[in-house]
Structures are given as structure tokens and as C-alpha cells.
Amino acid sequence: MEYSGLGIAINGCGSATPSVSVSNENLSAIVDTSDEWIASRTGIRQRRLAPPDSSLTQLAAAAADHAIAMAGITATEIDLILLATSTPDDLFGTASRVQAELGATSAVAFDLTAACSGFVFGMVTAAQFIRTGVYQNVLLIGADVLSRWVDWTDRRTCVLFGDGAGAVVMQASQLDRFLGFELRSDGTLNHCLNLSYEGGSTPLLENVAIAQGGFRPITMNGQEVYRFAVKRVPDVIEKALFRANLTVAQVDWLLLHQANQRILDAVATRLHIPANKVISNLAHYGNTSAASIPLALDEAVRQGQVKPGDTIAASGFGAGLTWGATIFQWGQFD
Structure with missing residues (x-):
């Protein structure tokens, strides 16, 4: 075909x-x-x-x-x-x-x-x-x-x-x-999590100055990020499921950005997803940012936990602030 x-x-x-x-x-x-x-x-x-x-x-x-x-x-x-x-x-x-x-x-x-x-x-x-x-x-x-x-x-x-x-x-x-997705951004919350440029004023010519410097270490308001995640992530997953024409009950695995186990637990509770359907490996790796979802997926696949045909609801959230969800089925299957 x-x-x-x-x-x-x-x-x-x-x-x-x-x-x-x-x-x-x-x-x-x-x-x-x-x-x-x-x-x-x-x-x-x-x-x-x-x-x-x-x-x-x-x-x-x-x-x-x-x-x-x-x-x-x-x-x-x-x-x-x-x-x-x-x-x-x-x-x-x-x-x-x-x-x-x-x-x-x-x-x-x-x-x-x-x-x-x-x-x-x-x-x-x-x-x-x-x-x-x-x-x-x-x-x-x-x-x-x-x-x-x-x-x-x-x-x-x-x-x-x-x-x-x-x-x-x-x-x-x-x-x-690849069944559905939803992406969101809110720049008004940018200050909650930053890895920002910081440069001083450097004279270049008499009437011209430029900024030259570097990036500051990560700063984060942990409480604000937690509140943001537990409120916005369940909502964006539900919207992605709606676009996929699926219900929460049809999800085999919840695969969230591995930021904090409390966030994983709270999101699962709000979506009424049991703990045995939540993929978590942050105990061993911490928050690896953009790597966390595929790293957790790879471990779950290679350990035989996630099988071909399983439906996965994945959601990332963090600096920007940005958040989003995708709904997909894993692997080759009939």
C-alpha cells in the first residue's frame, strides 16, 4: 500500500x-x-x-x-x-x-x-x-x-x-x-524558572555601549512551579486525550517529565490514574530536563514494562513557562 x-x-x-x-x-x-x-x-x-x-x-x-x-x-x-x-x-x-x-x-x-x-x-x-x-x-x-x-x-x-x-x-x-497533542505557553510566569543571561554595560565607542557577560545559574521558585504543574498538566493531558478521541481509562501509561515525585503523584490523582500506571525513574536520575521523558520511556520499554500497542499519555512542563502533552501508541504492532 x-x-x-x-x-x-x-x-x-x-x-x-x-x-x-x-x-x-x-x-x-x-x-x-x-x-x-x-x-x-x-x-x-x-x-x-x-x-x-x-x-x-x-x-x-x-x-x-x-x-x-x-x-x-x-x-x-x-x-x-x-x-x-x-x-x-x-x-x-x-x-x-x-x-x-x-x-x-x-x-x-x-x-x-x-x-x-x-x-x-x-x-x-x-x-x-x-x-x-x-x-x-x-x-x-x-x-x-x-x-x-x-x-x-x-x-x-x-x-x-x-x-x-x-x-x-x-x-x-x-x-x-500519534493520536493527539496539546501545547501551551505562558510567558507571564517566566520569572518562576530561569537560566538567564546577565551582562554588564561595556563601552565600545564614545556613544555606544554593549552588554557582555554570561549566564547565571538556574533559579527557581519551587512552590510556584509545583502549583503550576499540578494545575495545568492534568488539564493539558485531558485536552490532548479529547483530540485523540480517547478517555483517561484508555491510557495504559502516564509518562510525565521527571521533576518531582509529588508532582507525578498529584497529577495521577487528579486524573484518577492508578500508581501502577505511572512511569517513574527520577529516584535514580533526578530531573534531566528534556531528556527525562525519553529516558524513562526507554527504560520502561527495555524492561518489558511498556509493550507494543500500549497507549501512552506523555506530558512535559517547565521553564518558559511551557507545558504540553502528546498521546501515542508505542512501537510496531498489528
Whole structure:
């Protein structure tokens, strides 16, 4: 049957994390905290941190290699690479470096920045290219190394974040597995979560001054972000389900951005989704930003938890503030 240009399948996934693991007990030697304080408030027990000689490119490419292999294609068959990240190796973009690392010589590559919502926004972006028939095989990567931008003297934020990468291959398909989505942004709440530029005034000419500086470490109003997430995320998932013509009862797995176990529990409760349908691995990795959803998905797939044909409601939320949800069925199945 000739491809109609409308269907999308998500057929391969992969992930990669640094080998260095830092526990809550380790952090208590750096800041005034404890395993009990961190775990009770966040659900996080440890996180992976990238060493100085590593790069986002390496993490992203490693995750991508696994996803491409699972999808049963080669890197040269990839048409488009989308890299969702807020921590590129190069501010001009890192996707092209990943393309070169993979040997994906036919692929167009570019970065996409929507912080912790980046992977969900990336799925929707990839879907549009496939639906129009422009591209057949899209590699979507979510990767971040937030350890570069954390204030390691601030116990409110340094305990939360970790480094990692996850990837999926989205392909043109005769049957459509990408069922619905909803995306939102609210810039009036931008101040709640920032990794902002800070530059002083530098004289250049007699009547000309410029700003030159760098980026400040991450700042966050945790209470505001929590309230935002538990209110907006259930709503955006319900809207995406409506667009997919599905009910909450038809969802096999709830896959949220891995920010805080309390948020995962609260969203599941508001949607009346039982705990055994909630995918969670943040205890081992912390908040890996754009990497968290594909990293959790990859683990669940490879452990046999998520099976082909399962319906997944995925939602990302974070800086911007941005939030969104996608509804899709995993893998190849009849």
C-alpha cells in the first residue's frame, strides 16, 4: 500500500547517562541537606553527572545510536534530527555535531529549545514534518547537562538536577500511532524558572555601549512551579486525550517529565490514574530536563514494562513557562 503521508509510528528508543553517580549522601558533604530531606520532598535518591571531559554531543549520539538500532534502520536513512536541549555544547547549535557523530549524512539537523517541555514540543514538531510527507524518518533527541548550570551552593536547586539523554525514532506509517497533542505557553510566569543571561554595560565607542557577560545559574521558585504543574498538566493531558478521541481509562501509561515525585503523584490523582500506571525513574536520575521523558520511556520499554500497542499519555512542563502533552501508541504492532 502506498504511504498516504498521514500516519506516524514511534518505533525505536534509546538513552544514555554519565557513569558518575552522586547520591543524596554525597551531596550532604557539599550543602546542608540529607537523604531524608531530599527524598521526602522530591523522591530523588541519586543523579548522574557528566564529567568535565564529556559533552552533550556524546550523550545525545549514544542515545540516538540505541534508538536507531531498535528501529531497525541505519543512520544514513535519517531525514531529520531534532535535538531538544537547553544546554548545548555550542550556543549556535549542537544538532549538527550530533549528525556528524552519527554519520547521518542525509539528515537535516537543528536544535529546539523548550526546556523541560522540549521533548514533547519536539514530538509535535517531528509529527508535522512526517504528516506533510516531507520526511520519512525523524530522530528526536532530548538531552541536557544541567550540572553545568547549577549553583552547587544552593540546596534548593542543586539536589534536583542530573544529566542524561534519550531519543526516539518517529517514522512514516500506514497506520497512525500519534493520536493527539496539546501545547501551551505562558510567558507571564517566566520569572518562576530561569537560566538567564546577565551582562554588564561595556563601552565600545564614545556613544555606544554593549552588554557582555554570561549566564547565571538556574533559579527557581519551587512552590510556584509545583502549583503550576499540578494545575495545568492534568488539564493539558485531558485536552490532548479529547483530540485523540480517547478517555483517561484508555491510557495504559502516564509518562510525565521527571521533576518531582509529588508532582507525578498529584497529577495521577487528579486524573484518577492508578500508581501502577505511572512511569517513574527520577529516584535514580533526578530531573534531566528534556531528556527525562525519553529516558524513562526507554527504560520502561527495555524492561518489558511498556509493550507494543500500549497507549501512552506523555506530558512535559517547565521553564518558559511551557507545558504540553502528546498521546501515542508505542512501537510496531498489528
